[in-house]
Amino acid sequence: MIPELGQYSLILAMIMAAFLAVIPMVGASKGSLFLMSFAKPLAKSLFLFMLISIFCLAYAFATDDFSVKYVAGNSNSALPVYYKLSAVWGGHEGSLLLWVFILSGWIFAVAIKSDGLPTDIMARVLAVLGMVGVGFISFTLITSSPFERLLVNTPLEGADLNPLLQDIGLIIHPPLLYMGYVGFSVAFAFAIAALLSGKLDVAWSRWTRPWTNLAWAFLTIGITLGSWWAYYELGWGGWWFWDPVENASFMPWLMGTALVHSLAVTEKRGLFKSWTLLLAIFTFSLSLLGTFLVRSGVLTSVHSFAADPERGLFILVLLAITVGGSLLLYAIKAYDVKSESNFELLSRETLILINNVVLVIICSMVLIGTLYPLIIDALGGGKMSVGPPYFNLLFVPFSLLLAFFMGIGILLRWKKSSPRKLLKQLLPSFFLAIAVGISAAYLFNQELAFKATLALVLAFWVVFSLILDAFSKVSNKADKLVGLSKLSPSYWAMQIAHLGVVVTMVGVALVATYSEERDIRMVPGDIVTLAEYSFEFQGAEKISGPNYSADMGTIEVLKNNQFFATMHPEKRFYPARGSMMTEADINAGLFADVFVALGEPLADGAWAVRLQYKPFMRWVWFGGVLMMFAGMLTVFDRRYKIRKSALPVTA
Amino acid sequence: MSMRRVLLFIPLVICIVLGFLFVKGLSLNPTELPSAKIGKPFPAFSLATIRNANEVLTEASLTGAVRLVNVWATWCPTCKQEHSFLNKLAQTEGVEIIGINYKDQRSKASQWLKRYRDPYIFNLYDEQGSLGLDLGVYGAPETYIVDAQAIIRYRHVGEVNARVWVDIKAKMQALGWSPKKS
Numbered sequence: 001m002i003p004e005l006g007q008y009s010l011i012l013a014m015i016m017a018a019f020l021a022v023i024p025m026v027g028a029s030k031g032s033l034f035l036m037s038f039a040k041p042l043a044k045s046l047f048l049f050m051l052i053s054i055f056c057l058a059y060a061f062a063t064d065d066f067s068v069k070y071v072a073g074n075s076n077s078a079l080p081v082y083y084k085l086s087a088v089w090g091g092h093e094g095s096l097l098l099w100v101f102i103l104s105g106w107i108f109a110v111a112i113k114s115d116g117l118p119t120d121i122m123a124r125v126l127a128v129l130g131m132v133g134v135g136f137i138s139f140t141l142i143t144s145s146p147f148e149r150l151l152v153n154t155p156l157e158g159a160d161l162n163p164l165l166q167d168i169g170l171i172i173h174p175p176l177l178y179m180g181y182v183g184f185s186v187a188f189a190f191a192i193a194a195l196l197s198g199k200l201d202v203a204w205s206r207w208t209r210p211w212t213n214l215a216w217a218f219l220t221i222g223i224t225l226g227s228w229w230a231y232y233e234l235g236w237g238g239w240w241f242w243d244p245v246e247n248a249s250f251m252p253w254l255m256g257t258a259l260v261h262s263l264a265v266t267e268k269r270g271l272f273k274s275w276t277l278l279l280a281i282f283t284f285s286l287s288l289l290g291t292f293l294v295r296s297g298v299l300t301s302v303h304s305f306a307a308d309p310e311r312g313l314f315i316l317v318l319l320a321i322t323v324g325g326s327l328l329l330y331a332i333k334a335y336d337v338k339s340e341s342n343f344e345l346l347s348r349e350t351l352i353l354i355n356n357v358v359l360v361i362i363c364s365m366v367l368i369g370t371l372y373p374l375i376i377d378a379l380g381g382g383k384m385s386v387g388p389p390y391f392n393l394l395f396v397p398f399s400l401l402l403a404f405f406m407g408i409g410i411l412l413r414w415k416k417s418s419p420r421k422l423l424k425q426l427l428p429s430f431f432l433a434i435a436v437g438i439s440a441a442y443l444f445n446q447e448l449a450f451k452a453t454l455a456l457v458l459a460f461w462v463v464f465s466l467i468l469d470a471f472s473k474v475s476n477k478a479d480k481l482v483g484l485s486k487l488s489p490s491y492w493a494m495q496i497a498h499l500g501v502v503v504t505m506v507g508v509a510l511v512a513t514y515s516e517e518r519d520i521r522m523v524p525g526d527i528v529t530l531a532e533y534s535f536e537f538q539g540a541e542k543i544s545g546p547n548y549s550a551d552m553g554t555i556e557v558l559k560n561n562q563f564f565a566t567m568h569p570e571k572r573f574y575p576a577r578g579s580m581m582t583e584a585d586i587n588a589g590l591f592a593d594v595f596v597a598l599g600e601p602l603a604d605g606a607w608a609v610r611l612q613y614k615p616f617m618r619w620v621w622f623g624g625v626l627m628m629f630a631g632m633l634t635v636f637d638r639r640y641k642i643r644k645s646a647l648p649v650t651a
Numbered sequence: 652m653s654m655r656r657v658l659l660f661i662p663l664v665i666c667i668v669l670g671f672l673f674v675k676g677l678s679l680n681p682t683e684l685p686s687a688k689i690g691k692p693f694p695a696f697s698l699a700t701i702r703n704a705n706e707v708l709t710e711a712s713l714t715g716a717v718r719l720v721n722v723w724a725t726w727c728p729t730c731k732q733e734h735s736f737l738n739k740l741a742q743t744e745g746v747e748i749i750g751i752n753y754k755d756q757r758s759k760a761s762q763w764l765k766r767y768r769d770p771y772i773f774n775l776y777d778e779q780g781s782l783g784l785d786l787g788v789y790g791a792p793e794t795y796i797v798d799a800q801a802i803i804r805y806r807h808v809g810e811v812n813a814r815v816w817v818d819i820k821a822k823m824q825a826l827g828w829s830p831k832k833s
Contacts, residue, residue: 316674330663
């Protein structure tokens with residue numbers, strides 16, 4: 001009964017979305033306040049029905065209702081209850097339901113936070129979101145309903161959740177990632193509303209910015225968590241694989257980062273308007289593209305869902321309508337959206353333009369690299385794909401270039417900056433950054449590696465600019481500390497976000513350059529040394545967990561001949577699916593991670609063991625956390641508190 | 652038309668080109684792995700069968716007819732899904748299917764064949780996965796078309812179902828196989 005209620009609510013949600021897509025839109029074009037007034041109640045009821053629907057699915061999981069096909073395929077009665085609940089999004093159907101549920105959540109948030117918006121804008125934004133809702137709810141209902149029953153041959157036991165997904169990282173990673181993906185639909189809806197109404201003013205940017213920043217913050221933390229999960233759960237110590245699915249989340253992030261910057265220019269200076277609209281459309285399109293690539297099976301990946309060409313075709317049609325339709329609208333209407341001022345070469349605008357161009361180039365390269373196998377196959381060139389060397393070769397120099405310009409852009413003023421003043425600030429920090437960066441790199445490792453050293457120099461370069469800028473903000477204040485504390489949340493968000501980029505950059509540069517690893521056969525008593533750590537293998541024993549059995553190794557680690565840690569990597573066997581999982585043991589530290597994993601058992605009590613030393617590993621993710629925090633912080637800026645508009649909407 | 656108007660259409664054009672690429676991409680199947688073994692004789696083996704631990708068969712047992720070789724295991728959920736379709740093929744179409752029970756336990760496999768019926772003419776017990784390794788098995792289930800000279804003609808990764816069967820049937824008929832008249 002409960003699963004049917006879930007399905008029924010989903011159908012009702014679909015109907016609400018369809019009304020939401022049509023009625024307020026017609027109202028906005030006819031200037032009918034009556035029709036537009038339907039937008040909010042419809043948005044709220046859409047959310048309510050989605051809430052009921054996903055709750056019903058969660059209930060089916062919690063009560064082990066294996067007559068529901070999706071539950072039978074992704075759960076097991078021996079599964080701990082929190083994994084049963086997170087199994088809701090453990091497969092294609094349920095994760096799609098989560099996607100739509102989060103979309104309805106954003107729609108709900110827009111509906112309750114839009115009191116200050118002009119009624120016609122609010123109606124159009126919600127209607128566009130309703131259209132996206134119609135597309136994806138119908139996709140769920142028609143091709144992938146999670147409520148399908150197995151009434152004959154009801155299995156007594158479920159096939160279990162994929163052991164890879166039985167992990168805290170996977171409980172929270174998909175919802176956060178989807179919050180980001182789907183959150184960009186709000187920026188997209190605002191862009192479409194602006195194109196339809198032909199109005200794009202400062203107020204528009206102020207409404208759009210907090211939503212975009214928030215979505216960006218979620219996507220940032222989603223990607224960060226995904227990387228962290230891959231690091232400790234996939235069991236081989238990598239943290240970024242340039243896998244199609246990772247790229248699918250990274251592309252909207254790159255485009256979204258460009259959008260966040262371009263929106264700042266549009267708000268402050270009334271410039272880059274049509275460019276901002278295009279970025280908003282692209283960012284959301286790339287989010288949808290990610291969904292298509294993951295679920296259609298056109299590319300193979302470690303974590304793609306069961307491939308099904310019919311589903312692929314459906315999403316492709318959705319994608320064609322959304323992206324094609326909005327770009328057509330853009331092509332016709334963006335001509336009327338004109339920027340209203342100008343700027344000089346040496347200004348923050350120019351540097352943000354450079355930032356945007358570089359980000360778009362990086363994004364295009366990731367796109368080409370990701371689609372390369374598809375392009376070659378479609379042209380009849382056989383099966384081929386490009387690996388991490390391609391991505392690293394292109395990504396590294398461009399991101400270093402980005403960091404170089406970041407250091408300049410932070411210090412520049414809007415409209416125009418004085419070259420003399422800039423030089424006075426930048427020259428000392430330039431030489432200081434070189435000196436400090438090289439010394440830091442030398443202190444860390446006497447064999448200077450070019451790329452790592454350059455990254456450190458650029459890191460200091462950006463940090464000095466951030467400090468200089470903060471002080472120039474308060475240079476005319478009597479008490480500098482009071483002045484600093486009075487700076488707006490947006491300003492601090494800017495500082496923290498860029499610091500986050502620097503932290504991640506330092507982490508990536510050092511861990512990529514100075515990591516050490518060994519894959520070796522060890523018998524109990526063997527000792528292996530890596531950097532300043534030595535590892536003694538003391539053997540492995542059998543243990544058993546709630547739904548698995550395992551071999552657990554014991555490795556004692558010494559650092560500079562002092563006791564450092566005893567580590568217990570595991571090799572688990574999950575009988576329900578018959579799959580083996582590697583549970584690495586990681587000793588995490590601020591400046592280095594020590595990583596041990598068990599490979600295969602060999603003869604005579606020996607094991608294949610993987611040992612790794614990864615300096616500054618945590619920095620890669622800590623930077624992501626800082627960026628997320630910054631994105632969230634901007635939402636609290638008083639500037640974005642929408643006041644009740646004094647102007648009534650005229651039809 | 653001004654230059655700017657034309658420029659504004661560029662994103663749309665790029666998107667349309669990508670769209671065509673994806674339509675094409677959908678009809679291609681990345682899991683259809685080109686196997687280096689296609690056109691080569693079936694790898695040599697010497698394995699016991701599931702029904703009898705003392706009955707040891709070699710690659711010679713494959714010659715004589717166009718058959719399917721199906722790699723399966725009791726730990727593989729998709730194999731269970733596939734099993735009823737294999738039963739149907741064996742019964743209604745008269746397809747001769749040879750099973751390779753891959754990295755499994757004999758007792759579990761026998762139980763499975765009792766419980767869900769046995770579509771195979773015989774099952775090789777590949778406990779260590781050594782034959783699977785020689786074949787280049789990517790994961791269970793996998794199905795191969797092997798001709799009368801024991802040469803591998805085709806490989807399908809994943810479940811065999813009604814949709815896949817249309818294709819496999821055509822390929823088998825091209826090799827001279829014909830379905831049972833019912």
